[in-house]
Amino acid sequence: xxxxxxxxxxxxxxxxxxxxxxxxxxxxxxxxxxxxxxxxxxxxxxxxxxxxxxxxxxxxxxxxxxxxxxxxxxxxxxxxxxxxxxxxxxxxxxxxxxxxxxxxxxxxxxxxx
Amino acid sequence: xxxxxxxxxxxxxxxxxxxxxxxxxxxxxxxxxxxxxxxxxxxxxxxxxxxxxxxxxxxxxxxxxxxxxxxxxxxxxxxxxxxxxxxxxxxxxxxxxxxxxxxxxxxxxxxx
Numbered sequence: 103x104x105x106x107x108x109x110x111x112x113x114x115x116x117x118x119x120x121x122x123x124x125x126x127x128x129x130x131x132x133x134x135x136x137x138x139x140x141x142x143x144x145x146x147x148x149x150x151x152x153x154x155x156x157x158x159x160x161x162x163x164x165x166x167x168x169x170x171x172x173x174x175x176x177x178x179x180x181x182x183x184x185x186x187x188x189x190x191x192x193x194x195x196x197x198x199x200x201x202x203x204x205x206x207x208x209x210x211x212x213x214x215x
Numbered sequence: 216x217x218x219x220x221x222x223x224x225x226x227x228x229x230x231x232x233x234x235x236x237x238x239x240x241x242x243x244x245x246x247x248x249x250x251x252x253x254x255x256x257x258x259x260x261x262x263x264x265x266x267x268x269x270x271x272x273x274x275x276x277x278x279x280x281x282x283x284x285x286x287x288x289x290x291x292x293x294x295x296x297x298x299x300x301x302x303x304x305x306x307x308x309x310x311x312x313x314x315x316x317x318x319x320x321x322x323x324x325x326x327x
Contacts, residue, residue, distance in 0.1 A: 108257075137317075144219070144303065144317035145258075160314070192257050201265065202246040202307045204315060206257030 125193035221318030238304035
């Protein structure tokens with residue numbers, strides 16, 4: 103099946119621990135995005151990448167890091183510097199032939215132990 | 216970043232009723248998107264709008280791109296129980312390098 107796959111579905115982080123959320127797509131999309139969603143709020147952009155080996159900070163990048171070594175993969179690391187990591191994290195990608203549209207994965211819910 | 220004002224925040228309606236929700240922005244947008252999100256899932260695209268005045272339907276859903284390019288609305292006709300979820304608007308402002316701005320969502324509950 104084609105699509106955007108996020109894993110794991112649920113993730114727990116201990117104090118001082120870094121955790122990595124996976125996002126893989128087999129849609130041949132160039133642009134990929136990471137958003138954070140908190141209850142009752144819109145999606146906030148963490149990082150985005152337009153092409154391999156290049157990425158840009160979004161509105162709330164502090165405490166997060168990303169890499170884009172392959173077109174298909176855009177992992178997000180939530181570092182220990184992120185003091186309030188509990189949230190629903192969504193990955194998205196943008197097809198070059200459908201102007202400005204983003205398609206989303208099913209999300210990862212991160213909680214702090 | 217840009218701000219979108221989405222209203223209402225929540226709605227409780229009877230099955231069969233029509234629903235209307237809207238988004239407004241202080242900036243001019245050149246794309247408006249409407250998504251639906253169900254609990255524990257990612258948003259699913261419902262409708263995309265690209266031109267001022269554009270009116271687009273997807274089944275019982277109709278959305279319009281406002282003439283001023285600063286607003287958009289979504290209508291749902293003859294609501295059914297599976298319409299329950301959070302509806303988000305998203306917009307792309309001129310020169311924003313494909314970064315969408317999202318509204319805070321409208322939580323829709325359909326009562327039988």
